[in-house]
Each structure stands twice: as C-alpha cells, then as structure tokens.
Amino acid sequence: MMTNKTLELYFHIPFCVRKCLYCDFLSAPADEATKSRYMEALVRETQEKAKVCTDYTVTSVFFGGGTPSVVNPQALAKVLNTAKACFRFTKDAEITMEMNPGTVNADSLSVYKEAGINRISIGLQSTNDRYLEKLGRIHNFETFLKTYEAVRKAGFTNVNIDLMGALPGQSLAEYEADVKTVLELNPEHLSVYSLMIEEGTPFGDRLEQNKLEPPEEELEREMYWRAHELLTKAGYEHYEISNYAKPGFACRHNVGYWKRISYLGLGLGASSLMENRRYQNEKSLSTYLQNPLATSEEAETLSGQEQMEETMFLGLRMLEGVSRKEFAETYAIDMDTVYKNVLDRNERDGLLENVEDRVRLTPRGMDISNYVMAQFLKD
Amino acid sequence: MASVDQSKIRNFSIVAHIDHGKSTLADRIIEQTGLLTSREMQAQVLDNMDLERERGITIKAQAVRTVYRAKDGEEYIFNLIDTPGHVDFNYEVSRSLAACDGAILVVDAAQGIEAQTLANVYLALDHDLDVFPVINKIDLPSAEPQRVIDEIEDVIGLEAQDAPLISAKNGIGIEEVLEKIVEKIPAPKGDPNAPLSALIFDSLYDSYKGVIIFCRIMEGTVKKGTKIKMMATGAKEEVVEVGYFGAGQFIPCEELSAGMVGYITASIKNVKDTAVGDTVTDAENPCKEPLPGYKKVQSMVYCGLYPADGAKYPDLRDALEKLQLNDASLNYEPETSIALGFGFRCGFLGLLHLEIIQERLEREYNLDLVTTAPGVIYKVYKTNGEMIELTNPSNLPDPSVIEHMEEPIVTAEIMVTSEFIGSIMELCQERRGRYLGMEYIEGTRALLKYELPLNEIIYDFFDALKSRSRGYASFDYDIKGYEPSSLVKLDILINREEVDALSFIVHADSAYERGRKMCEKLKDEIPRHLFEIPIQAAVGGKIIARETVKAMRKDVLAKCYGGDISRKKKLLEKQKEGKKRMRQVGNVEIPQQAFMSVLKLDDDK
Numbered sequence: 001m002m003t004n005k006t007l008e009l010y011f012h013i014p015f016c017v018r019k020c021l022y023c024d025f026l027s028a029p030a031d032e033a034t035k036s037r038y039m040e041a042l043v044r045e046t047q048e049k050a051k052v053c054t055d056y057t058v059t060s061v062f063f064g065g066g067t068p069s070v071v072n073p074q075a076l077a078k079v080l081n082t083a084k085a086c087f088r089f090t091k092d093a094e095i096t097m098e099m100n101p102g103t104v105n106a107d108s109l110s111v112y113k114e115a116g117i118n119r120i121s122i123g124l125q126s127t128n129d130r131y132l133e134k135l136g137r138i139h140n141f142e143t144f145l146k147t148y149e150a151v152r153k154a155g156f157t158n159v160n161i162d163l164m165g166a167l168p169g170q171s172l173a174e175y176e177a178d179v180k181t182v183l184e185l186n187p188e189h190l191s192v193y194s195l196m197i198e199e200g201t202p203f204g205d206r207l208e209q210n211k212l213e214p215p216e217e218e219l220e221r222e223m224y225w226r227a228h229e230l231l232t233k234a235g236y237e238h239y240e241i242s243n244y245a246k247p248g249f250a251c252r253h254n255v256g257y258w259k260r261i262s263y264l265g266l267g268l269g270a271s272s273l274m275e276n277r278r279y280q281n282e283k284s285l286s287t288y289l290q291n292p293l294a295t296s297e298e299a300e301t302l303s304g305q306e307q308m309e310e311t312m313f314l315g316l317r318m319l320e321g322v323s324r325k326e327f328a329e330t331y332a333i334d335m336d337t338v339y340k341n342v343l344d345r346n347e348r349d350g351l352l353e354n355v356e357d358r359v360r361l362t363p364r365g366m367d368i369s370n371y372v373m374a375q376f377l378k379d
Numbered sequence: 380m381a382s383v384d385q386s387k388i389r390n391f392s393i394v395a396h397i398d399h400g401k402s403t404l405a406d407r408i409i410e411q412t413g414l415l416t417s418r419e420m421q422a423q424v425l426d427n428m429d430l431e432r433e434r435g436i437t438i439k440a441q442a443v444r445t446v447y448r449a450k451d452g453e454e455y456i457f458n459l460i461d462t463p464g465h466v467d468f469n470y471e472v473s474r475s476l477a478a479c480d481g482a483i484l485v486v487d488a489a490q491g492i493e494a495q496t497l498a499n500v501y502l503a504l505d506h507d508l509d510v511f512p513v514i515n516k517i518d519l520p521s522a523e524p525q526r527v528i529d530e531i532e533d534v535i536g537l538e539a540q541d542a543p544l545i546s547a548k549n550g551i552g553i554e555e556v557l558e559k560i561v562e563k564i565p566a567p568k569g570d571p572n573a574p575l576s577a578l579i580f581d582s583l584y585d586s587y588k589g590v591i592i593f594c595r596i597m598e599g600t601v602k603k604g605t606k607i608k609m610m611a612t613g614a615k616e617e618v619v620e621v622g623y624f625g626a627g628q629f630i631p632c633e634e635l636s637a638g639m640v641g642y643i644t645a646s647i648k649n650v651k652d653t654a655v656g657d658t659v660t661d662a663e664n665p666c667k668e669p670l671p672g673y674k675k676v677q678s679m680v681y682c683g684l685y686p687a688d689g690a691k692y693p694d695l696r697d698a699l700e701k702l703q704l705n706d707a708s709l710n711y712e713p714e715t716s717i718a719l720g721f722g723f724r725c726g727f728l729g730l731l732h733l734e735i736i737q738e739r740l741e742r743e744y745n746l747d748l749v750t751t752a753p754g755v756i757y758k759v760y761k762t763n764g765e766m767i768e769l770t771n772p773s774n775l776p777d778p779s780v781i782e783h784m785e786e787p788i789v790t791a792e793i794m795v796t797s798e799f800i801g802s803i804m805e806l807c808q809e810r811r812g813r814y815l816g817m818e819y820i821e822g823t824r825a826l827l828k829y830e831l832p833l834n835e836i837i838y839d840f841f842d843a844l845k846s847r848s849r850g851y852a853s854f855d856y857d858i859k860g861y862e863p864s865s866l867v868k869l870d871i872l873i874n875r876e877e878v879d880a881l882s883f884i885v886h887a888d889s890a891y892e893r894g895r896k897m898c899e900k901l902k903d904e905i906p907r908h909l910f911e912i913p914i915q916a917a918v919g920g921k922i923i924a925r926e927t928v929k930a931m932r933k934d935v936l937a938k939c940y941g942g943d944i945s946r947k948k949k950l951l952e953k954q955k956e957g958k959k960r961m962r963q964v965g966n967v968e969i970p971q972q973a974f975m976s977v978l979k980l981d982d983d984k
Contacts, residue, residue: 193937217933242937271943278945300945310944313951349909368934374954
C-alpha cells in the first residue's frame with residue numbers, strides 16, 4: 001500500500017572559507033579534493049536512503065552548513081538532482097540554500113537556479129563592518145550588497161537575510177540601524193537572533209577569560225523587542241521566536257521542525273526524525289567518507305510521552321502556538337488532561353495564553369521561553 | 380593461661396600530634412612482635428575504617444595484644460591501646476589513657492612539638508603515666524633530632540637524651556622501642572581476688588555478639604557466667620564471653636584478671652549502656668566505688684540534618700539508629716523545619732565528629748543530606764528563673780522573656796612559628812578571643828593561649844588558622860565553661876518569609892557583618908525567579924542587611940538550529956533537573972546548596 005507521508009530533506013555541507021569566531025556548527029575549511037569526495041558520498045547516501053523512503057513525498061529541501069556555496073555548484077546541483085530522481089517531490093517544494101556574501105557569482109547562481117533552488121538564505125549578521133570583523137566574518141557590508149544584488153538579478157524571489165544582535169559592545173542605536181538598513185533591502189524573510197556564545201568556540205574562551213562582555217539581559221531584550229516593533233510595522237509577520245516573514249513567506253522547512261514533520265538529514269552529523277525515531281549521522285569526516293550510511297549513536301525512539309513533550313516545547317516556538325485539536329487528534333488525549341498544572345500555572349504567571357483552541361507564549365513568555373518549555377518535560 | 384604473671388604485662392598507649400607517625404609505629408610494634416606476618420598486615424592495622432584511613436586519623440579507640448620475646452629471654456604481653464587523635468574525642472582519649480600504665484610520646488624529628496603533642500602528653504602525665512619519648516622520621520632530610528630532644532626536655536621536662544631515634548616508616552630503631560617498653564613502662568598492679576572493677580575505654584556493637592566492651596581490669600577477675608553491672612548506667616547482664624584483642628580479631632579466653640586488657644560480651648543491645656569511662660563490676664560482689672573520672676559524654680555541636688529527598692526521611696532515621704549503636708556520643712531527635720521538612724537535630728562532640736557522621740550517612744547509607752548551620756548549646760535564662768539549653772535557634776524564646784544568655788567558652792592553645800603570631804592574634808581578636816598569654820618555645824615558635832567562644836571556632840576557624848599560617852599553626856582546646864554573652868538570633872527572610880533553617884545565634888557585634896555576608900551569598904545561590912526576591916537579614920524584627928535577586932529577564936534560546944532537537948532537549952532537561960534539587964519556601968525555590976554554602980562564609984575577602 002502506498003501512503004503519502006510528508007518528508008523534508010536536509011543536506012549538511014560542513015565546509016566554509018574560515019570558521020567565524022562564534023561558530024560551533026560542524027564545519028571547517030577543506031581542500032577541493034575533500035569537498036568533491038564529500039559531495040560524491042552525499043550522492044551515494046541520498047541514493048541509498050531514498051530506497052527506504054518510498055512512501056514519502058518531499059515538500060522541502062534545505063542545504064545548510066557550513067557554507068553550501070563553497071562547494072562546486074555543479075556538485076551541489078548533482079546532489080539535488082539525485083534527490084529529485086530518487087524521491088517523489090511535490091511540485092511547489094521549497095528548496096533553500098544557505099550562502100555567505102562573496103562566495104557566489106552570476107554563473108554559480110544560475111547553476112543553483114537551474115537545479116531548482118528557489119529560496120536563498122544569506123548570512124549577513126551585521127551591516128556594520130566593525131562588528132563583522134569582530135565576529136570573524138569573511139565579508140564586509142559592501143560585499144554583502146553585491147551578493148544580494150546578484151541573487152536578485154539571478155531571479156530569486158524568496159530571500160532570507162540572517163541578522164545578529166546582542167553583539168559584544170553593540171548599542172541599541174547601532175542594532176536599530178542594522179535592522180533599518182536591512183529593511184530597505186526588502187527581503188521576503190528575516191532571521192533575527194541574538195549572538196549566543198558557546199563553549200569551545202574562540203568567543204567562548206574569551207568569555208571564560210573575561211575578555212568578552214556580552215550585553216546585559218535588559219539591553220538584549222530591548223534589542224529583541226525593538227526589532228519586533230520595526231519589522232512588524234514594516235509588514236513582516238513574527239511567526240517564530242527569531243523569525244519574521246512577509247505573508248506567505250514563512251520558511252516551510254523550519255516550520256516543519258517545530259511541527260515535528262519527518263525529516264531526513266543527509267551528510268556529516270546531520271540529524272533526522274523518522275517515524276518518531278531521532279538519530280544523527282556520523283560526525284567524523286573520514287568515517288563518513290568511507291561509509292556515508294554510518295550513524296553516530298544509537299537512534300532514540302521517542303515514547304508517546306516524549307512525543308507530547310516535543311509537540312509542546314517545539315510548537316511553542318511558533319507564535320501561533322500549539323493547537324489543542326491537533327494535539328488531541330495526534331495523541332488521543334487532551335492537552336489539558338496531560339498538562340493541566342503546567343498550563344494553569346503559566347497562564348496564571350502570564351507566560352502562556354489561549355487564543356481559540358491554541359495555547360501560545362505571551363511576549364513575556366517569549367523572553368523566558370526556556371523556563372516555560374522546561375516545565376513540559378516529564379519529572 | 381589462667382594465671383598471667385602481672386610483671387610480664389605492659390599496658391601502654393602512643394601519644395602524638397596528628398601525622399607524627401603514631402599509627403605507623405603501632406604497625407611496626409605489632410609486626411615486630413611477630414604475631415602477624417607482613418602479608419597479614421593491612422597498611423595500618425589499627426585504623427580499620429576506610430574513612431579513618433582517608434582522613435589519616437583514628438576515630439575510635441582500639442586495642443591490640445601482642446607477645447614480645449625480650450632480650451632478657453622473657454615473653455612480655457603488650458597491650459597497645461590506640462587513642463583517637465582529635466580534640467573532639469578528648470574524653471575518649473583520657474579514658475584510654477586511664478586504662479594504661481605508660482605511654483610512648485612520638486615526636487616528628489622535623490616538626491618538633493605541636494599543640495596536640497603538648498595537650499596529649501599533659502593528659503598522659505595527668506593520669507600519672509610513665510611517658511618516654513621517641514623521635515620519629517629521623518630519615519627525613521629536614522630532621523633535627525637534637526633540636527627536638529632539647530625541645531622535649533625544655534618544654535615538657537621529660538628526659539629525652541636516650542630517646543630512641545627511629546623511622547617507623549622504614550622500620551629503623553623499632554627493636555629499641557620494644558626494649559624501652561619493657562624497661563620504662565611499669566607492670567600493672569591490682570588484686571585478682573578483689574571485687575571486680577574494670578574500666579570501659581571503648582565499646583562496639585556487633586550484630587551477632589551484641590555490645591563488645593573494651594576494658595582494662597583494675598581489680599578482680601571476670602569470666603563467662605559472671606553477672607556484671609555497669610555502675611553508672613546500671614545495666615546488668617551475664618557475661619557470655621571474655622577475650623583479648625588479636626590484630627583485627629577477637630580471641631576468646633578463660634578469664635580476664637587484674638592488670639589485663641580485653642573484651643567482655645554479655646548480650647547488651649546498645650552502646651549507650653556501656654558508656655566509656657563507666658566501671659564494670661560484679662553484680663553479686665560489687666566493688667565499693669566506681670573508678671574515678673566517669674563523665675557523661677555531652678554533645679557540643681548541634682545541627683539539623685535533613686534528607687535532600689523528603690521521602691528518604693525513614694532511611695535517614697534508620698541510618699542514624701544504626702550509627703548510634705556504635706557511637707554513644709551521637710544523639711539525635713526528630714525536628715521539623717518549615718523550609719526543609721522532616722529531619723533530625725543531631726548533637727556531636729565537635730565539628731569533625733559532625734563531618735564524619737555526615738560523610739558516613741552519605742557514603743555508607745547513600746543519603747543525600749541538607750545540613751543546617753552548626754551551632755553550640757546556649758543557656759537561656761528566662762525572666763521567670765527558668766533556664767533552657769538551646770540547641771535549635773528557632774526555639775529561642777521571645778527576647779522580652781529572656782533575662783540573659785550564656786555561651787560555652789574554650790581555652791585554646793595555638794602553636795605557631797613567630798612570623799605568623801601577628802596574623803593569628805588578629806584572627807583570635809576577630810573571633811572574640813580573650814588573650815591569656817604567650818610562651819616562646821626555643822626562640823622561633825610560640826604557644827598562644829586564648830579563651831574563645833566555642834561558636835566562633837566551630838565554623839571555619841581551623842581553616843582560617845591554617846590559611847593564615849601557611850599551614851604551620853596547630854591548635855587544641857578544652858571546654859572551660861559558660862559565660863554570659865550578648866547574643867542575638869539572626870533571621871534570614873527570603874521574599875519576606877523567615878526561613879527557619881537559615882536562622883542562627885550570633886554575637887550582637889558580629890550580627891551586621893554576618894547578616895550582610897549571608898545575604899550576599901544567598902543572592903548568588905538563589906536563581907532568578909519570575910519576580911524580584913528580596914533577601915533580608917533581621918535581628919529581632921529589624922532588618923540589618925538586604926540584597927535583591929532580580930526578576931528573570933531572559934531565558935531563551937535565540938537561534939535554534941532546527942534539526943538538532945536533542946541538544947535543545949538536553950538543555951531544557953538540565954534546567955528541569957536543576958529545579959528538582961530545590962526547596963520550596965513560600966513561592967521561592969531555594970537550591971539545597973544555598974543552605975550549605977552559608978556555613979562557610981569566606982573570611983579573607
């Protein structure tokens with residue numbers, strides 16, 4: 001019997017020109033030979049894994065990294081074409097590719113377009129060259145503008161820009177200027193998030209040695225809500241804690257993560273959620289190149305309880321919140337039966353609110369969403 | 380075996396400052412008297428509890444009997460009675476010494492005399508023991524045996540020129556020590572036919588034999604079937620077995636007679652009935668009066684012990700019950716704290732004793748504990764003439780009905796090298812010490828004498844002493860008695876609610892300082908909540924210090940990389956786990972750590 005389940009594909013490209021100082025993603029510079037071997041392995045993995053996904057239809061594809069635009073455009077096109085050949089795709093599938101300013105040109109962009117990429121996500125982070133340098137980015141604002149222009153010229157009509165706030169030393173006025181400058185470019189989508197300093201990164205080390213001063217929580221929240229104000233006024237919908245889009249342009253792929261649509265992660269260290277099993281691909285490049293089907297650890301099969309937890313803590317990242325009706329349909333039990341205490345408590349504390357059949361975070365709840373979400377985990 | 384020649388018995392103990400090599404020498408004596416092969420030797424035979432070994436101190440007095448063939452061709456029975464090496468157990472030391480006829484003083488050839496050396500040797504001399512010195516660790520590069528010999532003669536007044544120079548660790552000079560024991564320690568006296576009197580110097584609970592009494596027979600004879608009576612506690616039982624102490628085992632024998640050291644079992648269920656220092660006599664033919672020196676052991680330090688997990692209360696009760704079977708100086712009674720739930724107020728001989736019990740509960744009984752600030756017993760005199768002994772600050776009566784309060788005072792001796800005299804005197808001043816005097820010992824070291832309130836030294840005095848003398852100061856104290864003092868109860872209010880488990884009694888002059896430090900510390904320990912939390916210190920309803928835990932402003936994962944949900948979940952789980960280790964007081968969650976951290980308020984800030 002053929003069912004028709006929805007599937008998202010994620011391709012991880014673990015290469016970049018140079019690591020940014022805050023980056024803790026699985027990514028590093030590599031030579032052309034390694035990149036090309038990697039892309040071949042990715043093709044093989046795609047072909048193999050497609051064999052067990054025959055009853056799925058792909059609605060979105062995401063090339064993330066690293067910087068997917070640092071590999072040969074033809075090699076990337078080949079991976080996408082392989083996927084299209086091996087999986088069933090919906091006609092209007094959203095196919096996103098991340099890129100960094102200065103790593104594309106008219107030729108490469110036309111290859112991407114030709115292959116079927118229809119959404120571009122550009123990592124800008126700041127319009128201020130001083131901060132770009134501090135972050136260890138490979139580009140300045142001028143380079144970004146050229147790339148953005150080229151992307152538009154190549155005919156891409158769904159473009160996201162990543163913008164980062166709460167940078168060490170950054171003032172509210174500087175951040176506001178960033179947001180306004182980006183708005184003038186009129187992208188369809190904006191990812192607006194605060195710098196997170198992770199252990200094991202150069203920034204993490206500096207923080208430990210007290211050589212880096214992240215902004216006070218108060219200022220960080222001011223930035224967050226100031227961006228919210230400017231963006232919503234400009235007609236963007238705030239649909240996820242850190243994401244804004246013009247109507248109809250919310251990133252379907254990412255929304256899928258929050259709604260627990262099945263996704264197959266391909267490539268080094270990529271995570272998957274298939275049939276309520278979570279697993280992660282091999283994280284060592286040499287092992288992956290030898291065997292692109294290797295996984296890094298035991299798959300975790302989610303219990304009913306864990307699935308419900310995820311539905312809550314992932315779903316609450318969406319501003320629309322979680323639907324009681326959908327919850328009941330999925331789990332055959334009412335959300336209020338399972339989470340009565342948590343829901344009551346957080347409503348009373350002004351962190352959650354009910355809109356029609358949905359429960360969602362209030363603005364205050366968004367500020368401290370981890371605090372709210374943690375309460376949905378089992379004791 | 381029935382008739383042991385008293386002249387061939389030597390009952391002795393070894394006294395020393397901690398780490399001067401007492402246990403190692405004991406091992407060598409046991410080894411060289413040939414009762415055990417080297418293979419049988421545990422590293423330190425006398426210290427048979429793991430915990431003791433780790434801490435390098437001996438907690439419970441124990442005894443061992445060995446046989447030595449001396450150069451005169453005769454066989455001598457040595458009863459070596461080990462003494463606990465810490466001031467908390469001073470009374471037990473004194474009873475062990477009372478069971479001996481002589482003592483070996485071990486002094487480290489590099490360190491020389493220390494505070495405990497003096498305290499212990501004076502205790503031995505007080506018991507009219509014949510003491511001979513031994514200079515240990517002569518193989519150390521820094522050893523100065525002659526200096527130490529002179530020091531012993533000058534400071535203690537003991538003849539030391541012919542002291543054996545030994546290295547217990549490397550087995551050097553042990554033979555000489557054994558000969559000295561025969562020569563210098565007097566043989567016991569006592570009439571085997573007189574009415575029985577035996578001194579209890581320790582006891583041990585065994586689940587098969589019941590209580591095993593460790594005793595020294597002073598007069599008379601005891602054997603299986605003798606109906607015995609403990610003169611202080613009044614307990615009576617028929618003797619089931621008598622015997623002596625092999626290394627690490629009990630060896631039954633026919634009888635124990637005057638001059639001998641050994642054990643008695645008599646189906647006694649609780650060590651409380653066989654108090655250290657009590658006299659065992661024959662119930663049918665009792666001695667005229669008990670042996671001198673018996674004291675009821677009194678707890679000096681009290682604190683609340685609570686299970687971290689409230690459901691483990693019965694487990695904690697059972698564990699305390701079991702520990703008490705073997706430790707008459709531990710006492711406890713149930714109490715309830717609003718903040719911590721059900722627990723016990725426990726009394727200890729001192730802070731070390733407290734720490735040992737706490738560690739044993741955690742280690743041997745797998746309990747996770749929350750401990751409240753340790754305090755001493757205050758005497759509260761009320762206006763109606765009544766006096767109460769206060770062990771829990773929460774029970775302090777309303778100030779309006781208090782006439783005055785008294786606190787325990789100790790006489791302390793601190794041995795320190797002259798360069799640190801200034802900083803140690805400063806420390807003692809800060810702790811409300813009263814200077815009594817100072818004696819110089821061979822130019823570079825001094826013995827400082829102070830009277831100090833006990834409640835000033837139970838917290839972190841020892842740590843402070845060590846850190847201000849780079850580890851060189853040593854310290855010993857004796858309880859002097861109670862004195863009137865200006866004491867107040869310091870209360871801590873969290874979000875305007877008094878947290879009973881954080882209250883403590885403090886001298887009025889230190890209240891402000893302590894209150895301020897408590898608030899600062901708690902501010903760091905209590906996580907941000909949805910609302911602002913005032914932390915206040917108050918004396919008699921008057922706020923003397925305040926800090927604020929600001930309301931939670933931000934707790935959000937900005938960028939959440941979609942695919943890697945496990946990582947996000949781990950973060951949330953960690954957050955949730957942290958909450959489990961909290962105690963709810965009013966609507967504030969206080970981490971268990973907060974209750975403990977205020978015990979150690981950093982002094983050198």
